Amino acid sequence: MSVRPSQQPAVAAKSARRQPTHTDFLDPAALATVEDLELVARGVVEGFKHGMHRSPYVGFSIEFSSHRQYLPGDDLRHVNWKLYGRQDRLYIKQYDAETNLDLYLIVDASRSMLMASQRLTKITYGVMLAASLAHLALTQRDAVGLTLHSNKIIDHVKPRAHPEQLFEILLPLSRLDSFEPCESPRVLHEVAELMPRRGLVVLIGDFFFDMEELSKALEHLKVGGHDMLLFHVLDPLEQELTISGNVRFRDLETGREIITRADDLRSGYGTAVEQWRAQMRKCCNGLDIDYVPLSTRDRLDRALATYLANRSEMY
Amino acid sequence: MISFVQSGFLFAGLAVAIPLAIHLLLKQRARRVDIGSIRLLQLIMRQQNRMRRLREWLLLAARIITVLLLAMLFARPYFDKTASEANQQEYVLMLDSSASMRSKDSDGLTLFDRAYQGVLDELATIHENAIVHIATFSGSDVQELQWEDRGPLVRPEPAFGPTDYGRALSWARDVLEGSQRTDRHVMLFTDLQQTGMSPGSLAESAPRMQVTIRDFGTALSRNVGVTRVEAIANEIRPQLPPKVLVEVRNFGPLLRDMVPVSLRLQGPDGVLEYEQMASVPAGGSTRVVFEIDHATPGIYEGAAAISIEDDLTEDNRRFVAFEARHPDRVLLVDGDEGSSVFGSETYYLETALNLGKTLSRKELPSFETERIIWENGEGFPDLNGFRVIVLANIGRFSTTDATRLQNAVLGGARLLIFPGDKFTSLSAAPLQQHGLLPASHATTGEGSPYRVTTWDTEHPMFRPFADPEYGDLRRLQFRQVIHMTPVADATTPAELQNHWPLLVEKTLGTGRIAMFATTADAAWSSWPRERLYVPVVHQLLEYLTDQHLREESISESVATQQVGLVHAEKRIDVQNIAPRESAMARVSVEEFRQQYGLLDADELAELTPAERAALAAPVGSERPNEAWKAVAWLLMGWMILETFLASRVHT
Numbered sequence: 002m003s004v005r006p007s008q009q010p011a012v013a014a015k016s017a018r019r020q021p022t023h024t025d026f027l028d029p030a031a032l033a034t035v036e037d038l039e040l041v042a043r044g045v046v047e048g049f050k051h052g053m054h055r056s057p058y059v060g061f062s063i064e065f066s067s068h069r070q071y072l073p074g075d076d077l078r079h080v081n082w083k084l085y086g087r088q089d090r091l092y093i094k095q096y097d098a099e100t101n102l103d104l105y106l107i108v109d110a111s112r113s114m115l116m117a118s119q120r121l122t123k124i125t126y127g128v129m130l131a132a133s134l135a136h137l138a139l140t141q142r143d144a145v146g147l148t149l150h151s152n153k154i155i156d157h158v159k160p161r162a163h164p165e166q167l168f169e170i171l172l173p174l175s176r177l178d179s180f181e182p183c184e185s186p187r188v189l190h191e192v193a194e195l196m197p198r199r200g201l202v203v204l205i206g207d208f209f210f211d212m213e214e215l216s217k218a219l220e221h222l223k224v225g226g227h228d229m230l231l232f233h234v235l236d237p238l239e240q241e242l243t244i245s246g247n248v249r250f251r252d253l254e255t256g257r258e259i260i261t262r263a264d265d266l267r268s269g270y271g272t273a274v275e276q277w278r279a280q281m282r283k284c285c286n287g288l289d290i291d292y293v294p295l296s297t298r299d300r301l302d303r304a305l306a307t308y309l310a311n312r313s314e315m316y
Numbered sequence: 317m318i319s320f321v322q323s324g325f326l327f328a329g330l331a332v333a334i335p336l337a338i339h340l341l342l343k344q345r346a347r348r349v350d351i352g353s354i355r356l357l358q359l360i361m362r363q364q365n366r367m368r369r370l371r372e373w374l375l376l377a378a379r380i381i382t383v384l385l386l387a388m389l390f391a392r393p394y395f396d397k398t399a400s401e402a403n404q405q406e407y408v409l410m411l412d413s414s415a416s417m418r419s420k421d422s423d424g425l426t427l428f429d430r431a432y433q434g435v436l437d438e439l440a441t442i443h444e445n446a447i448v449h450i451a452t453f454s455g456s457d458v459q460e461l462q463w464e465d466r467g468p469l470v471r472p473e474p475a476f477g478p479t480d481y482g483r484a485l486s487w488a489r490d491v492l493e494g495s496q497r498t499d500r501h502v503m504l505f506t507d508l509q510q511t512g513m514s515p516g517s518l519a520e521s522a523p524r525m526q527v528t529i530r531d532f533g534t535a536l537s538r539n540v541g542v543t544r545v546e547a548i549a550n551e552i553r554p555q556l557p558p559k560v561l562v563e564v565r566n567f568g569p570l571l572r573d574m575v576p577v578s579l580r581l582q583g584p585d586g587v588l589e590y591e592q593m594a595s596v597p598a599g600g601s602t603r604v605v606f607e608i609d610h611a612t613p614g615i616y617e618g619a620a621a622i623s624i625e626d627d628l629t630e631d632n633r634r635f636v637a638f639e640a641r642h643p644d645r646v647l648l649v650d651g652d653e654g655s656s657v658f659g660s661e662t663y664y665l666e667t668a669l670n671l672g673k674t675l676s677r678k679e680l681p682s683f684e685t686e687r688i689i690w691e692n693g694e695g696f697p698d699l700n701g702f703r704v705i706v707l708a709n710i711g712r713f714s715t716t717d718a719t720r721l722q723n724a725v726l727g728g729a730r731l732l733i734f735p736g737d738k739f740t741s742l743s744a745a746p747l748q749q750h751g752l753l754p755a756s757h758a759t760t761g762e763g764s765p766y767r768v769t770t771w772d773t774e775h776p777m778f779r780p781f782a783d784p785e786y787g788d789l790r791r792l793q794f795r796q797v798i799h800m801t802p803v804a805d806a807t808t809p810a811e812l813q814n815h816w817p818l819l820v821e822k823t824l825g826t827g828r829i830a831m832f833a834t835t836a837d838a839a840w841s842s843w844p845r846e847r848l849y850v851p852v853v854h855q856l857l858e859y860l861t862d863q864h865l866r867e868e869s870i871s872e873s874v875a876t877q878q879v880g881l882v883h884a885e886k887r888i889d890v891q892n893i894a895p896r897e898s899a900m901a902r903v904s905v906e907e908f909r910q911q912y913g914l915l916d917a918d919e920l921a922e923l924t925p926a927e928r929a930a931l932a933a934p935v936g937s938e939r940p941n942e943a944w945k946a947v948a949w950l951l952m953g954w955m956i957l958e959t960f961l962a963s964r965v966h967t
Contacts, residue, residue, distance in 0.1 A: 113352035123352070209353035239352055247346035252354040259354055260346045261361055265368050269360040277356065 046137045046305070068092040102143040103160040103198050105227070106131045106170070109206025111151040111183030112253045116207075118238035119297070126297040127205040127234050128174045130304050134203060135170040137305060148195060149173055150188045151181035157195055182254040186210045189218035193225065202227040203308065207234055208281065209254065216284045229290040232304055233281060235274075237296055242270040320391040328387035335379030339372075371961060378958040385951040394942040405446035406497040408488040408525075409435050412506035413452035413472060414479040415875070415897040419507070419627040421534055428474040431505040431532045436469065438503060438530075449491055453484035455876050455894075476630065476875035478894035479512025485527075485912055492525050500525045507533030510903045511896035513911055527914040529905050534627065537900030538568035540575065540596060541631030544895065545620040547638035548605070551682065558608040558640045562620040566596035567899050576623045579606045583640075584614030613641045615869070617881050617888060631898040635881050637870050637888045644703040644861040648687040649696075651709035651738045661708040661736055661837040662687055664844040668853040683857060699724040703861050708836055709736025711743050718746040725752065726825030730860040733831040735798045736839065754822040754831050755800035761816065762796035766834075768818055771810035777819075777859040778809060780851070787848050796840035797833040828860060 071080060071091035081092045108131050114124035135145045139162065146160030147170045156173035158166075186208075196202065202222055208215060208231075223229060237243055244263045251258045278294050285292035293307045320326060351357070417428040435450065442448055450461040450469065455477025463469050481504075488502045502525045506512075544563035552558060560579055566572050578591040590606045608616065617637035624632060646669060648662040657663065669683040683704075688697065690710055696717055699705065705724065710733075725731050731752060739757075747753045768789045773782035781787050789810070799816050802808055806822040812833065821830040834840045836853075843849055858864055875891040882889040908914070 116350060116352040118349075207352050209355060236352065238349070244349060249346040249348040250354050250357055251348060251350050253350050253352055255354075257354060258348075259357060259361065261357065262368070265364055266357060266360045269364055270356060273356045273360055 046133055046140060067095045069095060102138070102141075103196075103200030104134065104138040104143050104145045105160065105196050105200055105202045106134060106145065106147045107189075107192055107202065107204045107206075108147070108149050108174070109151070109183065109204075109208070110149045110155055110177055110180060111206075112180045113183070113207055113209055114234075115180055115253055116236045116239060117297070118236050118243070121297045123207055123234050123236055123297055124177065124180075126295075127232070128177070130205055130232060130234075130295075130301055131203075132171055132174060133301055133305060134308055136167055137308070139164065139167050144200075145170055146196075147173060148192050149177065150183070150192060152183040152185065152188055153181070154188060154191055154195075155181075160198075160200065184210075184254055186215045186218035190221050193218075193221045196222075196225055196227065199226045200228075202229045204229065204231045205234060206232075207239070212280050212284060215281075216288075219284065219288050219290060223288050223290070229285075229288070230308060231281075231285055231290050231292050233278065233292065233294045235294070235296055237298055240271075240274055240296055242267045320388075320393050323391055325391035326387055328390060329384050331387065332380045332383045335376060335383060338379075339376045375958065375961045378954065378961050382951065382954050382958055385947055385954055389944055389947045389951055392942055392944050393947060403445040404497050405443065405499040405501065406448075406492060406495045407442055407446055407501045407503065408449045408451070408491050409438060409503045410484050410488055410505065411435055411450065411452045411472070412479060412484075412504070412512075413454045413474045413477075414509070414512065415454070415474070415476045415630055415893045416479060416507055416509050416512075416628065416900060417474050417532075418630050419534065419537075419539065419900065420629070421627075426474065427507050427532045427534070431507075431530070432471060434505050434530050434532065439463075439466075439469065447495070447497065449488075451484075451487065453480065453487065454478070455480055455874065456483055457876050458484060458487040475877050476879050476891075476893050476897075477877075478874065478897050479506070479509045480514050481506075481512045481908070481912070482514035489525065502527045504529045505532065507531070507900075508902045508905070508908060509533065509897075509899070510901040511899045513903060513908070527909070527912075529908060531902075531905065533902045534900070536569070537627055538570070539627040539631070539898055539900045540564065540566045540568065540572050540622060540624050541626075541628065541893075541895075541898030542577075542620055542622055542634040543601065543631075543898055545579075545634045545636040545892075547616075547636065547640075550638045550640050551643045552611050552613060552640055553643065553684065558611050558616075558638070560606045560608065560620070560636060560638075562604045562606065562634075563601055564594055564596050564604065564622055565601040565895075565898065566598055567901070568626070569598050571598050572596045572624065575602075577604045577620065578623070579618065579620045581608070581616045581618035581636075583608075583616045584612050585610075588616075588618075608640065611640045613639075615639050615888070617890075627900060628898065630879065631893050633879075634892050635879065635890050637881055637890050639870060643682050643684040644857075644863070645684045645686065645701050646704045646706060646857065647697075647699070647702040648685055648706045649690045649708065649710065650687060651690050651707075651711045651736060653689045653691060658837075660687075660689070661734060661835055661839065662706065663837065664849070665706060665708070665836045665853060668850045669857060671850060683861075696720055699729065702729060704730045704732060704857060706732045706734070706836075708734040709738050711738030711740070713743050713746045715746050715749075718750040718752065721747075722750040722752060722824070725827035725829060728826040730827055731829040732856070732860060733829070734836040735831075735833070736835050739798075751824055752829055753803070754806035754820040754829050755802045755817065757798055757800060759799045760796065761799055762840075765793040765795060766797050766812045766816070767793050769811055769813050771818075775809040776864045777855045780855060787851055789848065789852075792841075792843050792846060792848060792852075794834040794841035794843065796835075800831065800833055830856070830860065 068081060068084070069092065071093050075093050079093050079095075081094050084090070084092050108127050110124060110127075114127060115122050117123070117125075131147065135147070138145045142162050144160035144162040145166055147156070147158040149155040149157075155177075158169050158173060160166075161169070189204075204219075204222075210218075219229070219231075242263055246263065247260065248263045249258050249260045281294075282292045284290075291307065293304060295304060411428075411431055413428060417426065417431060419427050421427070421430075439448065439450075444466060448463065450463050452459050452461065452472050452475070454475035457475065457477055459472070461469065461472060484504070485502070492500045492502070504527065506529070508529070508531050541564070542562060543565045544561065546561050547558060548561045549556065549559040560581075562577055562579060564575060564577055573595045575594045575596055576591055577594045578589065580590075581588045588608065592604050592606070594602045594604050596602045615637065616639070617635075619633050619635045621633040626632070648666055650660045650662040652660060654660040654663075666685045666687055669685050686697075686702075690707075690712075695714075699720060702724070705721065721731065733747075733753070735757070741757055744753055744757050748756070771778045771781065771789055773779060778789070781789050784790075794812075797812060797816060797818075800820050802817060802820045803822060806820045808817040808820050810818040812818050816833065818833050819830060820833075821828060823829070834843075836844070838844050869886055870888050870890065872890045872892070874894045879891050879893055882891060903911075
């Protein structure tokens with residue numbers, strides 16, 4: 002892993018190769034150069050918040066903070082109707098922070114996540130994304146838990162809202178060093194049993210599974226009444242087959258190889274990926290799961306914005 | 317069926333290994349890329365693989381065919397599906413019409429009759445679409461026979477010329493080299509006479525033609541022929557009559573005894589007939605000499621013959637003609653006998669003039685010389701019959717002798733005067749008075765060597781010395797000469813330095829007088845010992861006796877169409893069969909083929925079609941049925957297809 006948590010975040014921040022800017026923290030390629038995972042997570046969230054003034058989700062967390070006068074254009078859902086009944090004036094409720102949301106981060110750490118056509122592997126991207134989401138959630142006082150899996154559960158951290166929880170989350174993410182294959186989503190059934198309380202489940206992976214099996218696994222996860230968000234992370238090469246000539250493709254999961262001319266397959270492959278993602282989207286939509294296709298080239302704020310939008314819908 | 321002019325280029329077809337190697341290398345050289353899952357790739361490949369592989373194979377096939385077409389283009393293909401058919405056949409039938417073909421076999425038919433019948437039989441089997449040339453060959457004469465519309469062939473007559481196979485085969489080769497047809501045959505109808513094997517090989521071009529030899533010769537020859545008839549002496553001298561040599565050669569394996577050899581000549585005095593019996597050994601020859609007694613000057617013509625029964629009767633007689641004449645008589649008048657046999661001035665002259673007779677060299681004219689010593693002026697003998705009178709070192713001369721000499725010169729005799737120690741103005745006076753000196757004699761120069769400086773190269777006497785390579789007259793030098801002043805009507809064909817004449821001449825009546833500036837012996841010079849002495853003396857005497865004007869009225873040649881004596885104007889041409897035609901020894905077919913590097917039908921059959929086609933192809937010419945243009949167009953189209961396929965496969 003190119004990122005790891007730091008015992009002393011302040012010191013770790015100094016050990017960064019260079020001082021990243023807010024914008025850098027949203028660029029996955031730039032983030033991959035930063036070794037401190039906590040710094041990465043904090044940088045991503047800070048960078049994300051820095052540009053959040055345009056976001057429609059600003060100020061609407063779960064925990065009530067104060068009132069302000071209604072202004073045209075405010076969401077009527079946040080009008081305090083009781084107060085209107087008493088004072089005959091419209092006030093908008095403002096919230097401070099969440100206190101009772103459980104965020105389950107389920108990260109695929111199988112071999113296929115080691116794919117990297119450029120510098121950034123899918124697992125690095127996924128880890129940075131998970132770390133950022135954890136940090137963001139903890140700043141909002143949500144409880145954050147983590148499950149790492151391949152074809153079995155590698156590590157599991159129960160959700161807690163304690164400020165030290167970020168370290169608990171980052172530690173297994175940074176310790177990843179062996180990767181097992183994961184050809185089937187059966188492990189997700191086990192994962193589903195580890196989430197007793199209703200919460201927000203975030204799945205991060207490449208999901209090279211049989212669609213039917215995946216559908217069943219997701220359905221199982223959904224049984225707990227969770228809100229679910231699925232980040233489908235692919236390498237640009239996996240998306241568009243950006244390679245030419247004769248290529249011996251090796252399947253990272255199975256080790257099998259095929260030789261072909263990439264040029265011949267490119268157009269058909271692109272279509273197949275689109276169809277696959279469309280199937281994934283359809284499957285997710287059917288289960289009321291938010292489906293977010295990501296490329297390791299995509300900035301992380303896109304994922305965070307999706308997360309926040311999803312969270313806000315819950316409350 | 318398709319064949320190739322340059323079949324060697326087909327080896328270029330091995331270059332198909334290049335696209336094959338490219339195909340295999342491209343297939344093997346693939347870089348490895350890790351990917352999360354090949355599931356989708358496999359899915360697409362299952363859909364696309366069939367089409368892609370088809371295109372790859374098509375591309376490979378297109379490339380291989382491109383290379384093959386290229387090789388084929390350079391190999392110049394042509395369609396010879398009719399090669400074995402008659403319209404690709406061309407025949408040259410060579411009928412031996414040499415003298416030896418007149419030889420008769422036991423049935424009384426000549427070899428020529430049988431060979432001609434062989435030609436007719438062969439013609440009957442040749443397809444009407446084949447081109448046929450028929451020719452007879454004899455000596456250097458090859459005559460093509462007209463055979464139009466496959467009508468009856470006019471029977472040619474055998475000739476008398478010698479056999480020359482090299483010439484015949486060359487003629488056939490020249491005919492076939494220009495042919496556009498591929499199946500070429502030469503058929504030789506002959507007796508395979510060994511003496512007809514003229515040197516030379518046709519190995520380079522002969523394999524292009526299939527040569528068939530039809531042998532009509534007889535196994536065993538019993539021929540006897542007259543191979544030489546020649547007048548070995550044709551001058552009429554006392555006790556030495558003209559002689560005619562007749563050579564009879566026996567080519568058979570048995571001795572021929574008591575062969576009557578006859579000579580019949582028509583001479584100026586009528587017909588002369590001679591006969592002798594001769595015995596001719598097997599494989600050898602006998603010479604018979606006939607002496608022509610009481611010969612008179614004139615032309616003798618006739619033939620020598622043998623009366624014998626043998627194969628070839630045409631060589632049993634051989635014609636001859638010769639001219640019998642008296643030699644030119646030269647009277648050498650010497651003014652000093654000398655102290656020894658070498659002492660007289662005319663000794664060297666006489667020796668030089670008789671050299672031709674002594675050496676029996678026909679190219680040297682012989683003279684009949686007679687020498688008298690004129691020490692006291694005893695008087696001339698009868699001057700009639702002497703063609704040249706040579707006066708050397710004459711000291712005394714009477715008016716009577718001068719008058720006789722003048723009459724002889726006026727009558728056509730030639731006078732040649734050499735000076736000497738005794739020759740003075742006093743002795744020259746009677747000659748001068750009778751107009752017999754071409755120059756006045758003033759002083760004698762001596763001491764310094766006198767060299768010949770200029771001479772008239774157009775003068776009949778000096779013409780051979782125009783080129784110094786054949787004798788440089790400037791090498792002659794004389795210690796002593798007389799200084800002559802030519803008379804008015806005299807000419808000076810050669811001069812010494814200071815323009816002193818070396819030779820002065822003039823005409824008198826029908827005669828001619830010449831005077832030399834130095835002696836004919838070694839008294840005043842050493843020139844008799846020079847290599848030029850004999851040629852100069854002979855030239856001088858030939859000129860004076862007008863031998864240079866005498867045309868050779870008799871010639872000999874090898875007969876071609878006829879034998880005998882051919883009279884044309886004042887000339888007689890003696891035409892006889894070449895002696896080697898009488899030799900009936902034969903060669904085997906194998907030897908014949910080996911000599912000329914010929915392939916027979918079996919050897920040709922062993923060749924591959926490509927080799928045979930290559931042999932048959934005329935060098936540098938294009939066949940009318942060549943398909944290279946079509947192949948070139950096909951190749952161009954194919955390359956466009958290949959480019960299209962490559963773009964489809966590799967994009």
